[in-house]
Amino acid sequence: MADHHIVLVGGGHTHVQVLREFGDRPEPGARLTLVTDRVMTPYSGMLPGHVAGVYSRAEMHIDLEGLAKRCGVALCRGTAVGIDRTRRELLLADGGRLAYDTLSLNLGITPDLSGIAGADRHAIAVKPISGLLDQLDRLFAGEVVPRRILMVGGGPAGVEIALALRTRFQALAAQPWIAIAAGDAVTPSLNPRMQQRVRAALARRDVTLLAPCRIAEIHAEGAVDTTGQHIAADAVIVSTAARAPAWLATTGLRQAADGSVLTADTLASVTDGAIFAVGDCAAIEDDRREKAGVFAVRQGPPLIANLRRRIRGEPLGPYRAQRDYLAILATGDGSAIAGRGRWLAVEGRWVWRWKDWLDRSFMARFAAGSPG
Template sequence: MASSAKTNRKHLLLVGGGHAHVLVLEAFARDPEPGLAITLVSRNRLTPYSGMLPGHLTGAYTRDEIHIDLERLARAAGARLVLDEAIGFDSALRRARLKGGEALAYDILSVDIGITPDLSGIAGADEHALAVKPIGSLLEKWDRLAEKALAPDGPRRFAIVGGGAAGICLAFAVRAFFTKRVSDSIEVSLIAASEASGINAGMRRRIARALKRRGIALRAEDAALRIDRDGVMLASGQFVPADAVLVSTHAAPPPVLAATDWAKDESGFLAVGPTLQILNDAAVFAVGDCATMIAHPRPKAGVFAVRQGPVLARNLRRAVRGEALESYIPQRDHLLLIATGDGRAIGGRGRFLAFEGRLAWRLKDAIDRRFMRRFG
């Protein structure tokens, strides 16, 4: 065990500042665990809440309003915050090696480090496109893109590759941002290779109508093959002219996981069971986009990380105490709300429920603001 013989305190190491770990810190701030030392490793002091990203891009929220201050949260939980990133793990010695040179021992480890963009399936994407994740990197690049676009001779044609909920939200957000700020004609195209999973037929019809109403060209059932400085070549042979391309499609596990001996799924994401422990190492938990629940796989979406958070917090506490852990089975469906950038939103759940309007936007805004108030 990595516990100090002098203090006999156990050490919980949280690697990554994702949504689930934010909720873990909140839980330990509310109810401290005697005899437990907690360390959080995060590259950044501020972590963005993905649910409010489209609203921020449209100007509905400030940068501060969509970020959680990990330093303040760690302080409230009595945790140490290390601004660094893990570059290696030794499961035999129970140590995490950091980029800055420090090696951190742990008794219990939890990994919540998200995903990395995988643009390898689209020729030219690495050079000519902007990946939507990680969000922190996107925000930095978005600021530069927006500055260029607002110039008199700036880019006026935008293409979003990816027809999932994230890509759809982004298309509406881009349209709203530039429509409010640029008098010249703005062209926005949404390229969707297939129908989005988790979006029922009623929502899809409403989304299609809203895209048309907002002047967004939908290229449905057509995949992006190549991206160059002039636009996107599609599988159909059509070419979509674009001055800027944003990609919200494929994702890959962070490279640091590849060298570990932890169980993984066929795509290289950490394989976890219903207790959120890695299948072959009971001392290690993994949550969020970097992990796959093998018995209950779900899309890589922030809503599932948020729901894992309270269960993870309880199981980490139980693991520290040597108690039996609880199982978590994620819901098959969840409330999905897509803001259309005009003070409205489209919502739905399951196979049949679908609705839209200004009340839907107010509902989404209320849910997101209530979540963020927990950490303010």
């Protein structure tokens, strides 16, 4: 049988499931290689809990090297920087080339700092998560505790991290001023009842909400909003609208406005059927879902099915995305807010315990000792 080489680029939430599944049920005639720029990949659902001090660094990371080994997948440590689609080769930062029959991209996104002057030099970006964790470590370990922290971006990620920072600093017996510059409104993607609970949680936990407030510039002493008002801060964290990796623009693959690879409902690129794209770095044509890790997780089974079909030479099947999803937001004080659709919103310690169980169950599938 022909040797079909599947190259998976990025160890995101979708590809870790591909590894697991092909480890459990190998596909005759296929071999897999995972290309990743890092060996430990973070699980964002547990990031706020880690910042708050609930989870260790190890608990919120998947060991891609161990997982690949257990699943019989080759691991190539490297950074993808381009695709030679004519020769079907992935181009790596070290000058290497990797031939593929089918390529799948699960690269994630990073905050778009280009709209805020000085952000690239003076701000801490929430992604890549490894960079955020390194910078937060320095913040917590510093001899001088920051007195004022500004979060730029009032989406669920910005809110969760701000609340988690409050918990972490309380453990350090420090009480810095923590504020969120939330643009027009906080968590606008959540339903109004959830938004109300989010605002109440921020007030309860002494996190100042600045809205409307758009940051135009970040400098060494803080930030300046679009009205010219100066906001003093020792640390500015940016969790704003994100963009897919810039190098995707060089591939000739059609992209959405945020640089994501445009795909059909089969998750294959609309430009090149040999290339799949999933998670935050992809956008399904005519489907305006927001970016969230839950969608990257849900795309696991349909991507696996279509990779198997591609290897067998069968027609691809469609992925039918659900419109809404269960959003759970940790408030950092042992409680959490959950909601779905236009009106459901609940809150309590039991919601946090539920989220903890869901996140730990997801991670257990990829831990050493799990079947695979």
